[in-house]
Amino acid sequence: xxxxxxxxxxxxxxxxxxxxxxxxxxxxxxxDKNLFCExxxxxxxxxxxxxxxxxxxxxxxxxxSYEGVGKTLFKAAKFSERSRARKFLIAHAKxxxxxxxxxxxxxxxxxxxxxxxxxxxxxxxPRKQLVLDAFFMREKLFKPSANKALSxxxxxxxxxxxxxxxTKHIPMAEKYLLCDDVFTSGATxxxxxxxxxxxxxxxxxxxxxxxxMYRPHESERLANF
Numbered sequence: 513x514x515x516x517x518x519x520x521x522x523x524x525x526x527x528x529x530x531x532x533x534x535x536x537x538x539x540x541x542x543x544d545k546n547l548f549c550e551x552x553x554x555x556x557x558x559x560x561x562x563x564x565x566x567x568x569x570x571x572x573x574x575x576x577s578y579e580g581v582g583k584t585l586f587k588a589a590k591f592s593e594r595s596r597a598r599k600f601l602i603a604h605a606k607x608x609x610x611x612x613x614x615x616x617x618x619x620x621x622x623x624x625x626x627x628x629x630x631x632x633x634x635x636x637x638p639r640k641q642l643v644l645d646a647f648f649m650r651e652k653l654f655k656p657s658a659n660k661a662l663s664x665x666x667x668x669x670x671x672x673x674x675x676x677x678x679t680k681h682i683p684m685a686e687k688y689l690l691c692d693d694v695f696t697s698g699a700t701x702x703x704x705x706x707x708x709x710x711x712x713x714x715x716x717x718x719x720x721x722x723x724x725m726y727r728p729h730e731s732e733r734l735a736n737f
Contacts, residue, residue, distance in 0.1 A: 536597065537584050546596045548581050556580035561726050569716045570705045574695060574726035575608055586725050590628040590693065598628075605724060606636040612720070613641065618685035620646035620708070622692040622700055623675075629693045632724070646682055647704055650674045671699040677707040684712070688719045695723035 533546045537556065541549035548558075559577035576582045588597035613619070619637045621630060621644045630644050690704050701721040708719055 533596065536588050536594070537581050547585065547600060552581055558582050558585070568698075568702065569709075570702070570719050570721050571717075572695070572698075572701075572721045572723075573608075573612065574723050575605060576725050578694060578725040578727040582725065586694070590626060593628075598632075601724065602632055602635045605632055609636045612689060612722070613637070614687060616686035617641060617689055618643065618683060618687070619689045619691060620682065620704070622690065622704060623647050623649045624693060629691065629724075632693075633691060643681055643683075645678055647707070648676050648678060671703045675700060675703050675707065677704075677711050679711050682708075682712065686718065688712075688714065690719065690721050692721075692723045694725045694727060695721075696727045 533543045535541050535543045535547075535549035535552050537548050537552040541551060544550055544553065556579075558581050559579060561574040561577050576586075578586060585597050585600065588594040589601050609619075619633065619642045621633050621642070624630065633642055633644070688708055690701055690708065692701050695701060698721075701723065705716075705719050705721055708714065709716060
C-alpha cells in the first residue's frame, strides 16, 4: 500500500469526521455523501437525463437537468470551484463518456469564459481524442449579461455570426462529439454542429451534441407539473 496515499486518505477521513460537510443546498444540515442533506434531496431531487434525444438535425445527449439540487451542484462546481462538486460531476461525466466514445471519436470543446468545461473534459477524455480549441467566439459574447434577456431566436442570430471553427486544429474522424456545459436554447451547440458538418464534409449522423446540464424550458416544467 502507498503510505503517502494511505496517510492522506486517513487525514481526509478524520477531517470529515470532526468537521463534516454541510449540504450545498441549504448550507445547514449535514450532507449525505458530502453533497446534499436527505431533506434537500427529497424536496429538490437530482434529475438525471442520460438518454439520447434526436431533434432537428443532430442527436443530443445530456447528463443532468439544470433544476433542483442539480442547479446548485453545477454552480458550486463551475463558479465557486468547490472540489467535492467538481469531483462528483467529473466522475459521472467520465462514466457517460466511457459509454459514448470509440477509438474513432473526436471530442470538440465549445468555448467557455471559465475553465470548468476544459478541466472536466481533460479529466474524462484521452488527450489524443480531445480538441480544446476547436472553436472560437467574439469576446463580447462572454460579457456576463451578453445573452441575458434574449429570446431563443435572438440567441441563434447572435451565435450565427459569432462562432467560428478552427478547421486546421481538427483531425478527420468517424464520429464527432461536441461538448458544452449547459444546453439552454441549443443555439451554440447547433451552430457548432453545422460548422463541423459543412467545413469537414461529414454527415449529421456522425455528429452528437453533448451537454453536462440541460435547462428545461418552461413548457416542459408545466407539462411535468
